[in-house]
Amino acid sequence: MAISRSNLPQAHDNRYPIRLALIIAATLFTGCGGGSGSSGAQAPSSSSDGLLRKVASDAEFVSQFRAAYTRPVSADTSKNGNMQPVAAEAGGATDSKSGYSTTYTLEADVDEFDVLKYDGDHLYIAPTLQARCCFISQGTLSANDASFAPPSPDQSGGIRILSTNTANASAAEVSTIPLAPGEYVQGLYISGKQLISIGSSQYYGPYGSKWLGIANWLQQNLSIKIYDTTTITKPELKWDIGIEGGMVDSRRIGDTLYIISRHSPYFDNIYYYPSNQNEADANAQRLAAIQPQDLIPRLTINGESKPLFTPQGCLLSRDDQAQDYAYPVYTSITAISLSSPNTAESVCFNEESTGIYVSQEALYLSQYRYSGKSEGTRIHKFKLNAGKPDYRGSADIAGQLWGPGQADFRMSERGGLLRVVTTVFTNDSQDSRDHQLSILQEASTSKTLELVGSLPNAQRPKEIGKDNEALYGVRFLGDRAYFVTFEQIDPLYVIDLSNPADPYIAGELEIPGVSDFLHPVSNELLLGLGRGGPSQQHIKLSLFNISDISKPQELNNVLLGVDGGWNYSEAQYNRHAFTYLANDTGPDRLAVPVQSSYQKPDSSYSNENRLYLLEISAKTMPATASVDLVGSIIASPAPNDMWYAGQNRSVLDGDAVYFLSGDAVWAALWGDSAVQSGPY
Template identity: 30%
Template sequence: MKKKKVWIIVSISVAVIGLMFVFFNDKVSVSASSVALTEQGWKANFSSSLHQDAIDKGDVYITDAQGDQVDVEMILHDNGKTLEIPVITTGEYQLHIKSEALKNNFMKSLVRREISFVVQERLEQLSDEEELRNYFAQLMEMEQNNQRYGGVIVESGEETAESTDSAAGESEGTGGEDYSTTNNQVAGVDEADLVKTDGSYIYSISESRVIISDIQNPQQMAVAAELPFTQETYPQQLFLSDDTLVVLGSRFSAMPIDDFRLPRSQLPQLGITSVDLYDVSNPESPQLIREFGTEGNLSGARLTSNILYFVTNVYPDYWILEEQDEPELRPHRYDSNNGGDLEPLPYNSIAILPGTMEGSYSVITTIELDAPETNDISTKGFLGGSEQLYMNEENLYLTASAYTPLSDEEMSDSREMAMWMPQQANTEVFKFGLNGTTVEFLASAEITGSLLNQFSMDEHNGYFRVVTTEGITWDLTSPSKNHLFILDGQMNQVGSVENLAPGERIYSARFIGDKAYMVTFKETDPLFVIDVSAPSSPKVLGELKIPGFSNYLHPLDDNHLIGFGYDTKLVPVKNGEPRVVTGGMKISLFDVSDFTAPVERDTEIIGGAGTYSTLQYDHKALFTHQERNLFGFPAALYEESAGDYVEFEGEGALIYTITPDGISQAASLIEQTNNQYEDWNTATQRILYIGEELYTVANGEIKSYDLETFEPISSMMFDK
């Protein structure tokens, strides 16, 4: 009996302690941007619901800089946790929340009862250090008071790398000259790549150097020059603009700190995106003419009208505010024309993007390459991280995740489990206008769901189109769904098609003129054909369900589309749902001449499970020769053997002839091997043609072939 009483007392004590834990720790935090624009309004997200009548009762209200209450429209969204002020004039404001506004103000209490924000007519630059420090201090407070903030799980798809309209929306894989160019998303906008050519020389990255190969005689190729880099610098991407070779790289540099008392070797390191400009008017003797760079990881780079644009992401250690009085929280840059020393951006080159509260910068750098030695470099920093980049000749778009709170029902099951539940991610899209080297923020919008990659976005006739996936495919209680949104030039939503393919997510997308194509997948591959000719009323015209899925979609002509992806099959499972098993690589030829009834006209299955191509995550790996109807890609071939094992068969390149009539293999440049593993040094990275020859480029070698017969001509190994 005594033991029973003890257990009862213990149980009661645990319950009381648990109740006290909830009472004292279940604080309600608020996340909100510190900047808003008049045309776009302002939002605040709460970690717990408010009463629907909290606004009418005066439990939530706004005051201006003088402390006077302001009469503005406030909208509480259906989830009870998002408060929106759609229209508000310029000025400084405070949002006030009384505890009575909370649905459960006995068990919960507010961490912040007042939230300050400023409304601007247009995006304004920072004025001084104090404004920047206040931004990061507010962000730290949000993170400290909300354990869920920044610690979310977001499902991501298999990445494919990263107008004039994209009006045609067509890739640019061949130029006016008789040689390959990069497979770009938007005509007229070049994308950085591992390999470039001018028709006489091939410029390629080989580990920590750039090799310039003379291929004017395909039978006797030779290394014309080698551009070595220091151990701190690693070349990543290339551009070729007339006689200027642009080498984008990554390196680490010591942070400039005054009065640093430890050895210089112990200075904190900054990650830098470096740019080296070479004069290659004589490729046999390239001359370094300028070095500059911007702090951060390279997010994306484009070249159009002889102007280089690149974006980096910078993640400052703002928690150092707890240890230092005046830490440097601005992004850094350097330029050999100014001595080459790292220096922080001036405050008037930094702005806070509206609608976001991120602890990272998007830094946009531009330079015109007509006179690369002397032209000014423009660098602007925007507080608000970027993930995906889309650009045409007029505008640049960056995206960032925007996390919305879970509902009270989702949080009520278990506090511990709720900490690990995926939080729904929406997407902030930021639009920048391009005028030469001037980049100006124009507008932003928040859309439901998350993007797969750059092909999820497109601009056509002044309208921005985007497809997203909302939710998590493995969340059975709230299945994922997919959407298409159309926004006007001011980033206001004008049309949408929503809730497509429940329980699936987007694997690839492509906008081509007035049509949008989207592939989703879970057990089969639905290809959706969507009419977007009327921006206010897009509609699904047709849907095709087939085994497998496409990672990348490429236009063949007005009525045909090529999909590159994987074959799949359903394997029975005893006493359970069939299991989806991925097989070999798959090429699909889609006939969309009847938009209401798309057809898979032909297919090609390559190898067994394990077979893959870099094309499935990097569209720039696609080789095209439009006149000859040739399409090619690097490939590593695996075949299935007894006992469900797969064996490596070889690697190299595959070339196909693809016409509206079907798919046929033109050549297999796969080299069979007895090795058990792939050789990174000789694995094909890119395929290109120059005149009547085909070339495969690897990290350590180049091979030439006859473009008509695909017979080998010669090969050249690079010296190690």
């Protein structure tokens, strides 16, 4: 069967109204949807068996997949937004009991992979994914404005391991782990004397609408390599693990590594988006003889291959019982024991995931869904027992979860309750978006996440945010939540969650600027990082007194960057770029990278990468506490004096500061940052 070029795999963009915002580099991807919807709480579905059900037989497993390609695509019947997964980016575990900073994570004791890891003796550095499609944008671009794939990145340098001397803030390379041709490392973990690299056969980065379709997930492979670093000068590869599929996200809890991947089986001569009955019939003929083994991705461990899951180990969406729905994608959660990886187990379901949230007890997968003129978010909960995750229930809520700012802070679990804040886009030009807080818990008699409370509601109708304000910084802390909305001014809202059935706005504060990221200094102090200053062109750090939640106050603020220039911090959108080290006997220390582009006196333009060093003083006396700038380290010279969009990370160990910019490290002592060494 001959297939025309127009029928080859490609994103079917007009099915899904999505706006893509790319700021500066290939490290930021935020999707926003259009459409309209109700601003009120949408109760979770009440199916007694949940929104996912177990596969009954091999025949059902195959028929569900076949149906996805044997029904013509209709914009009116498409239920899924099919967006690219948003890399999880947040923070929560902020400091190390060993006296050095570690990767900033969303939850304590739930580790996240990153390009820089530190164990107190060695820096482990994944090479930069050098995408050269990067640009500066102060506005929002549509997906089609960036609908090209970037050129292949260069990671020829391999994974570098540097030893550190914290007495004089120096470093020295002790070994390099080479990468195979075409192997791209997304990030690293360290666990004892193990170094774990997470890689892929394709560059995992945002490049507009071409990444949104099913076809762009085809023929991908994941690589998990576990090295023994007992002999640090010669790391030994112990486990080489491969998974067919594209990377969604990953977490590590203790000895267990969780990999969330997505797989779309590939077939020659298939209409991936059958637009009429003739194309659907042609697909039916091509797929008539497929078997489960043709659809299930493979798991390979040290050269031995087996199916990643069995048909009966997969869950199906109950939407597949409707005649207008089927979806040819499998999302898998694979639990890998780092001490015995050959016992890995997986569970799957037959839809995509657009984001994850992981607590110490559970893993939540979320899906953006668009149907007709409304958009929503579907959430699936998996309990993290020993080994394979256990499906516990689902819910549908109004609005979309993933948006601007540190988006994965929008989900939080406490005491078995899941707190979620979503945004509903309306057709009202006077108030284009509504923000909705939903509090969910497992039902006692069904696999359903029941709605416990919401805000706003009939008894408390006051909206979160003023008309047309977008939601930026979000932080759930204990029985409180802090929301930052913004259009022209920055309101900080404090939400009291002490009674989950009756949350309410306890206080609010309006100040200039906007906070993308919120960090708890103590129960009485909150730090905000975002934009401020003239024309919002500086990076702004604000310290808030929240001891009286009814009257939050800004104690002071610091503006970072070059006056008159355009300044950007990766920490606005990536928690891993923010470093914080708490101190019981003195000021807390933090480090924030800022990239600045500015015009020189001769009218030419220059750029710099700088790591700003700051302290939180008097944190035990919230009325007099302050955030203060104490120094900076500059990564110089910048490559070709061009805007550089590589990775920016830092480590604080005692008085030593290490600044990773791109693939090089600069270092200095905290009290004498003007004297720096590097690049290493």
